[in-house]
Amino acid sequence: MNRKWYSGMASTEDWWAVWLGLIMFLASVSSLWGWDLTGWMAKTSTWVWGKFSIETALKPSGKVALHPAMSLLVTYLVFTTLTCIAAWAMKLNVKRFFAAWTMLFALTWVVWIIGQEAHFKVPVHEFTKHDLSWGLSLGGGFSYLLALVIGLIIGNFFKGTAAFLSEAAKPEWFIKTAIVFLGIKIGVMSMEAAGFVQELVLTGIAATFVAYMLFWPIVYTLARKGFKLSREASAVLSSGISICGVSAAIATAGAIRARPVIPVVVSILVVIFAMFELIILPGFYAAVAPSQPIVNGSALGLTVKTDGADAAAGAILDELMRANAQANGVVWKEGWILMASLTTKIWIDVFIGVWAFLLALVWVYKVERKPGQSRIGLSEIWHRFPKFVLGYLIVWFSYIALASSGPEIAKTLHTAATPVEGSMRTMMFMLTFLSIGTITDFSKLKGMGRLALLYAIALFGIIAPIAYGVAWIFHRGMMPPVL
């Protein structure tokens, strides 16, 4: 129960994303005192079929003298300890969590290493370097897709295993942690191209405003007039489809005091449709508009629901578009398309508390006026504020503040922070892909015919086209820096 402003600080995934992110950021900051507390992190490397060895496929991220296998073991021990402490604090079943986490971690790394095989990954111009005669040139995105496919197979065909993994398969927790890690990356980007980041943030706010003001009323009207849904169901579904998925559905349902079953049903729909969005949209945008990377990223941020699916879709789009551009001789910097997708989404998340508060005022004082009127506390805004955004902002601005104090400090910090925003963040993305697949059970769509139809029409017939138009208006012509 959220009674006080500090409720949930030790017991929710949202806050634990902040703690994990800050712990790793502080570990990288300790490099300013000469310590290396992040170099142990394992990272994958490109390998060629027939020449596999643990030494070629794995490496420690820093300059520490660790055997790659030892580096992976330390990575497992550090993250297992931290996540199990979090699981204990969140009152999860720690034994079940530990077992599920261990299996998830092992699967993630196996899939990640497989995805680094040169025939799948490397671009055409690197074929000779790896002695290849053919290749798919899918970039790092192949690991993500593979993790997603394996997750979906487990979630839909091995339901016992999916149930076993569910204690630790928490895509939203993993992606929120990864987003806090990304605070470092946007800090680096802000130092490199302050104008671009500023424009991205401002246009992201504008696009978000449009999303709230445009999508919601259209979908609500369609639900009420076209599908004759109740006011409660229409409002919750409209928020789920139009704003930010599950968190918006829950916030709206809470704001209008709906029976809890309504947002739960809508949340199931959101999670399943997010998978369709994640599978279809990145490839579609990359194929249809290969010369509009930031428009495509932002359109994803406006369209794909839930942070996990949006970040996952953004990461795939980033990989696909860069691989495509690379084939044409242009090498874009990694992460900028993903950042366009995330920046838009984070703004949408930030305002959900305010939106729900306004909706609650309208609902309680206008729609359902009752004697002995209940009051809406301002604390409701804080309780619905996504706390991981605080971690993201703290890391972003702290990085800029520290790195601005001198070139030597900036260089040391950048070296120590690279494993956090690089391999740690990618590992969290991989865990997200695997988990999001694992928890997606398409059979749950059975019996949801009318709601699912409304969701599909609203998403692909209204939200996606308008979102693309809005993204094009605000972001057209913006390009990631070229290497």
Next chain:
Amino acid sequence: MQADLEVRLTHDGSRWIAHHPAFEARGNTLLELDQDVTRCLLDRQLFQQNNQVMVFMAFDYTCIPTWIRQYAYHYFNRYIRLDLKSPTQEAQ
């Protein structure tokens, strides 16, 4: 906001329930729940009649499936002002 009384709010699939160590009130709607809370307060004489009581209802998130908590962990809390008038007084 200061409350005179705090209760835990849950939903069992069909009814809202307000839990308090001294009573348990139920209602199909929140309006019915508020009426039942008023009745319980009068029955147990926790407050004097004719008083206005500010009740804080904190929603217990355990009624939402655990897998949803990672996306959102707050449903709603509400403050409700109840007039403690017995049914006979209200009729007058």
